[in-house]
Amino acid sequence: MNNETRTLFFSFFNEIGIIAQLSRTALEARLPKGLTLPHFSVINHLIRVRDGQTPLAIARAFQVPKTTMTHTLNGLAENGFVEIRPNPEDGRSKTVWLTDAGRRFRDEAIRSIDPDIEAFRARYPEDKIRALVPDLADIRAVLDANRD
Amino acid sequence: MNNETRTLFFSFFNEIGIIAQLSRTALEARLPKGLTLPHFSVINHLIRVRDGQTPLAIARAFQVPKTTMTHTLNGLAENGFVEIRPNPEDGRSKTVWLTDAGRRFRDEAIRSIDPDIEAFRARYPEDKIRALVPDLADIRAVLDANRD
DNA sequence: ATTAACTTGTACGAAATCGTACTAATGGAG
DNA sequence: CTCCATTAGTACGATTTCGTACAAGTTAAT
Numbered sequence: 001m002n003n004e005t006r007t008l009f010f011s012f013f014n015e016i017g018i019i020a021q022l023s024r025t026a027l028e029a030r031l032p033k034g035l036t037l038p039h040f041s042v043i044n045h046l047i048r049v050r051d052g053q054t055p056l057a058i059a060r061a062f063q064v065p066k067t068t069m070t071h072t073l074n075g076l077a078e079n080g081f082v083e084i085r086p087n088p089e090d091g092r093s094k095t096v097w098l099t100d101a102g103r104r105f106r107d108e109a110i111r112s113i114d115p116d117i118e119a120f121r122a123r124y125p126e127d128k129i130r131a132l133v134p135d136l137a138d139i140r141a142v143l144d145a146n147r148d
Numbered sequence: 149m150n151n152e153t154r155t156l157f158f159s160f161f162n163e164i165g166i167i168a169q170l171s172r173t174a175l176e177a178r179l180p181k182g183l184t185l186p187h188f189s190v191i192n193h194l195i196r197v198r199d200g201q202t203p204l205a206i207a208r209a210f211q212v213p214k215t216t217m218t219h220t221l222n223g224l225a226e227n228g229f230v231e232i233r234p235n236p237e238d239g240r241s242k243t244v245w246l247t248d249a250g251r252r253f254r255d256e257a258i259r260s261i262d263p264d265i266e267a268f269r270a271r272y273p274e275d276k277i278r279a280l281v282p283d284l285a286d287i288r289a290v291l292d293a294n295r296d
Numbered sequence: 297a298t299t300a301a302c303t304t305g306t307a308c309g310a311a312a313t314c315g316t317a318c319t320a321a322t323g324g325a326g
Numbered sequence: 327c328t329c330c331a332t333t334a335g336t337a338c339g340a341t342t343t344c345g346t347a348c349a350a351g352t353t354a355a356t
Contacts, residue, residue, distance in 0.1 A: 001262045005274060009265050010192075012277050013171045015284035017185075020168035021211070022291040023161045036342075037165075044158075056304060063169070065344050070306060072342090092304040092351045114149045116294070117157050123290045126153060129160050132283060135276065136163035142271045143170040146264070184312075204334060213314050218336060220312090240321045240334040 030112040032105075035079070038062070038072045043081060043098065043106045051098045054087060058096065081105050178260040180253075183227070186210070186220045191229060191246065191254045199246045202235060206244065229253050 024037050031040060045061060046053070059069035073096060076082045081102035087093040172185050179188060193209060194201070207217035221244060224230045229250035235241040 001265065005269070006258070006262065006265060008274065008278060008281065009268070012281050012284070013168075013175075014189075015281060015288055016164055016171065017168045018211070018288050019284060019291060020161075020165045022288065022295065023164065026291065026294070027161075034341085038342085054304080063166070066305070067307090067345075068343055071344095075341095087304095090304080090352075094305075110154070114154065117149065117154060119294055120157070120290060121153070123293075124287055126156065128283065130156055132280070133156070133160050133163060135280060136160070136167060139272055140163055140166050140170065142268060143167060143174065145271075146174070146267055147170065182311085186312085202334075214335070215315075215337090216313055219314095223312095235334090238322075238334080242335075 026116055027113060030116065031109055035075070035105075038064075038068075039076055039079075039081075040106070040109055042069075042072055042076060043102055046082070046096065046098050047103070047106060051082075052095045054090075054093045054095060055084075056093065076102070079105070174264055175261060178264065179257055183223075183253075186212075186216075187224055187227075187229075188254070188257055190217075190220055190224060191250055194230070194244065194246050195251070195254060199230075200243045202238075202241045202243060203232075204241065224250070227253070 027037055027040065028035075041062065042058060045058065049061075055069050055073055056066055058073070059066045062069070073082065073084060077084055079101075080099055083097045083099055084094050085097060087095045175185055175188065176183075189210065190206060193206065197209075203217050203221055204214055206221070207214045210217070221230065221232060225232055227249070228247055231245045231247055232242050233245060235243045
């Protein structure tokens with residue numbers, strides 16, 4: 001392979017990785033101590049989609065092993081942000097429900113993150129971000145397909 | 149803040165995070181067991197820039213804590229990919245040097261990753277990637293500046 | 297109805313990441 | 327020269343991530 005091509009793709013994925021790391025760090029700086037991006041993301045997911053899902057369904061939505069999701073959900077349950085109940089339709093499995101505290105956690109997190117988004121938007125135009133999202137979604141889909 | 153705007157930025161960083169995760173997993177699938185993206189990246193860095201750097205300089209280049217870099221470098225040293233020698237200019241510090249095995253590791257890793265890059269390129273045009281890199285670099289720079 | 301194959305969640309252990317606290321060395325103020 | 331603040335690296339412990347192995351429940355084939 002052409003070395004310039006290889007360098008290009010490496011640079012691309014390198015920039016992606018750095019942005020992911022920086023944005024994650026910036027977000028977690030706004031969360032209460034001990035809570036991480038996955039904690040916030042799961043709560044957000046339960047609000048955006050719906051709660052009452054099984055741990056495995058949530059793990060699949062985030063493309064993480066189910067053991068990882070067990071750990072994340074335990075952290076949320078210990079903080080009282082979700083309640084884990086048996087699944088009446090399947091004795092093997094469980095369902096995950098938001099609590100009021102969980103919704104409050106999400107509201108407060110968003111409120112404290114908003115200024116960072118504003119700061120970012122002031123320096124990088126929203127329209128350019130809007131234009132990038134579909135490209136990134138395409139790239140994600142290609143990588144996803146290549147996973148087999 | 150406008151909810152649509154917030155959702156847009158969340159989607160953007162979410163896509164970035166997923167791509168970072170997928171590309172990292174794809175790369176590590178090609179590395180010998182026990183070796184990770186940071187291992188490969190450090191070796192690559194030492195080749196692209198120069199070897200003989202101090203651990204702290206490398207940690208700063210990757211924006212990770214120095215304890216993390218100590219751990220990564222120990223892994224590389226145990227595999228015989230780098231040699232860690234005292235720094236003749238500063239008794240507190242050390243210097244990190246590539247070995248022949250380290251260079252071979254890098255060459256082989258690249259050889260086994262190339263087909264994945266080709267597969268990706270076949271589904272997503274190189275020119276679009278080329279156009280995205282500067283945008284991502286800008287975004288990275290903005291996030292970096294906001295870190296204070 | 298019984299059995300075998302599969303699914304869901306978890307316990308456990310390994311490895312990566314990172315904060316805190318420490319040691320050793322450096323360098324500047326006096 | 328002496329002292330003290332600073333710097334480089336590491337030991338240690340906590341947490342996250344994830345693979346393996348397992349227990350409990352479900353499903354499908356006979």
